[in-house]
Amino acid sequence: xxxxxxxxxxxxxxxxxxxxxxxxxxxxxxxxxxxxxxxxxxxxxxxxxxxxxxxxxxxxxxxxxxxxxxxxxxxxxxxxxxxxxxxxxxxxxxxxxxxxxxxxxxxxxxxxxxxxxxxxxxxxxxxxxxxxxxxxxxxxxxxxxxxxxxxxxxxxxxxxxxxxxxxxxxxxxxxxxxxxxxxxxxxxxxxxxxxxxxxxxxxxxxxxxxxxxxxxxxxxxxxxxxxxxxxxxxxxxxxxxxxxxxxxxxxxxxxxxxxxxxxxxxxxxxxxxxxxxxxxxxxxxxxxxxxxxxx
Ligand code: ADP
Ligand code: MG
Numbered sequence: 001x002x003x004x005x006x007x008x009x010x011x012x013x014x015x016x017x018x019x020x021x022x023x024x025x026x027x028x029x030x031x032x033x034x035x036x037x038x039x040x041x042x043x044x045x046x047x048x049x050x051x052x053x054x055x056x057x058x059x060x061x062x063x064x065x066x067x068x069x070x071x072x073x074x075x076x077x078x079x080x081x082x083x084x085x086x087x088x089x090x091x092x093x094x095x096x097x098x099x100x101x102x103x104x105x106x107x108x109x110x111x112x113x114x115x116x117x118x119x120x121x122x123x124x125x126x127x128x129x130x131x132x133x134x135x136x137x138x139x140x141x142x143x144x145x146x147x148x149x150x151x152x153x154x155x156x157x158x159x160x161x162x163x164x165x166x167x168x169x170x171x172x173x174x175x176x177x178x179x180x181x182x183x184x185x186x187x188x189x190x191x192x193x194x195x196x197x198x199x200x201x202x203x204x205x206x207x208x209x210x211x212x213x214x215x216x217x218x219x220x221x222x223x224x225x226x227x228x229x230x231x232x233x234x235x236x237x238x239x240x241x242x243x244x245x246x247x248x249x250x251x252x253x254x255x256x257x258x259x260x261x262x263x264x265x266x267x268x269x270x271x272x273x274x275x276x277x278x279x280x281x282x283x284x285x286x287x288x289x290x291x292x293x294x295x
Contacts, residue, residue, distance in 0.1 A: 009290035017274025018283045025269040028253045029287040034233040035182055035280070036225060036247065039193035039203055040151070041240035042257055043179075043277070044169040046082040050090035051150060052166045054141035059162075066094060068163040070101065071123045072155045075116045078106035080261060081241070083153060084114070086167050087125070110243040111194035111217045113153065121157050125165070127196065127215075128154040134161040141166060146198035149206070171206060178277035179207045185284050190228070192221050194243055221247035238272075238280065240264050255280065 006023035013020055020026055037043055053065040073091030076084035077100060091100060103116035103123075113126030131139045134154065138161055145152040145166035155163040172178075179189050190211040191204045200214035213224055221237070225247050228235045237244065237251035240260030248254030248267040256268035258275045265271055272279045 005290065009286060012290070013283060013286055014273075016282050016286065017272060017276060017279045018286070019271040019273050021269045025253060026287045026290070028234075029236070029270070029283060031234045032187065032236045032253055032284065034188045034190060034228055034235045036190045036192050036221070036228070036235060036237045036251070037179075037209075038221075038237075038239035038241065038244050039191060039195055039200060040169060041082055041260065042238050043172060043175045043191070043203060043207065045172050046169065046240065046259070048082045048086035048151070048167045048169045050086050050165060051145070051168045052141065052164075053090075054138060054164045054166070055162065056135035057137045058135075065163060068155050068157070069094060069165070070098075071118050071121075071157060072125045072153075072163070072165060074101040074103050074118045075106065075114050075123050075125055078103060078116065079108055079114050081114075082169070083151065083167055087153075087165060110241075124156045125153050126156070127194070128152060128164070138164045143198070146196060147202065149199055149202035151195055151199055171203065172277055174276060174278045176207055178280055179209065181278070181281035182284070183208075185281055187284065188233075190224075192216050192224055192237075192247070194218075194221075218243045218246050222250040225250040238277075239268075 009026055010020055040046055053069050055064045069091050073088045076087045101118050103118050106116040108114045115124040128142050141164040142152040150166050150168045152164050152166050182189055189209050191209045192213045193200045194216055197214040200212050204212045225235050234252050236253040237247045238255045239248055240257040242261050242263040245263040245267040254268035255270045256264040258273045
């Protein structure tokens, strides 16, 4: 393709809501055959809200749920994750205007959770790992949330599992159509998420995606890309989070959602400015069409 034609295509892309870092990105987009999609904030809106706070059966349900929610929210003030925004907002709504405690020594493990000292105790809000060690009611809350396609996080205070917070997210209204469109263009959709298997399967099932990689840490998402490439795949990654940055960089083409974190946008070759997944199949068609007609 001539530089002029590519520049024209870049301009057309911008009107479709696709911002490319350089004209080479369009060339690469044309040859993509596999699309790895992140779940939270990419296939789902990322606007999450708390559905339930569950405490163990032997706890004083209302008092304890409110108290643990405050501790969890105190820690989450330091995080930019959609889960964190949901938990902080919920605590503010429930909190009768009471300010949240100030966390000390905040630490985040991308794809896994956050922790800090709050009121002299270590509070962690994390992906539930092995469920065998937690009280029955908390285990049931995790299962119920995940079967519904929601995300459950575990709150530990010190070493004690104190609550499960179930957080709901909604599929983007255009997700089904966009994935279907990708398939019709001959692209293979793959779901990769740091979330757990049951949640991931529930969401994937609604989109007709059969290839699912759950529980993926940031480095696992990047390794997945390398593996797919090793089998001859030309791989695009679509993501929004800090946890997607490594995979976006490893991909043949990294695509960031406009509302994504700076880390994701910085690592990507293409940004979907429209906050609209349909822009992705549109972009593929644009690249194929433009670069085919000007040869
Ligand atoms: P996704 O790949 O779907 O965008 P992430 O990799 O961001 O998901 O997160 C994976 C999991 O790590 C979440 O489902 C959650 O259990 C945990 N997690 C990540 N960030 C946080 C946080 N700020 N608070 C609590 N849990 C978190
Ligand atoms: Mg995400």
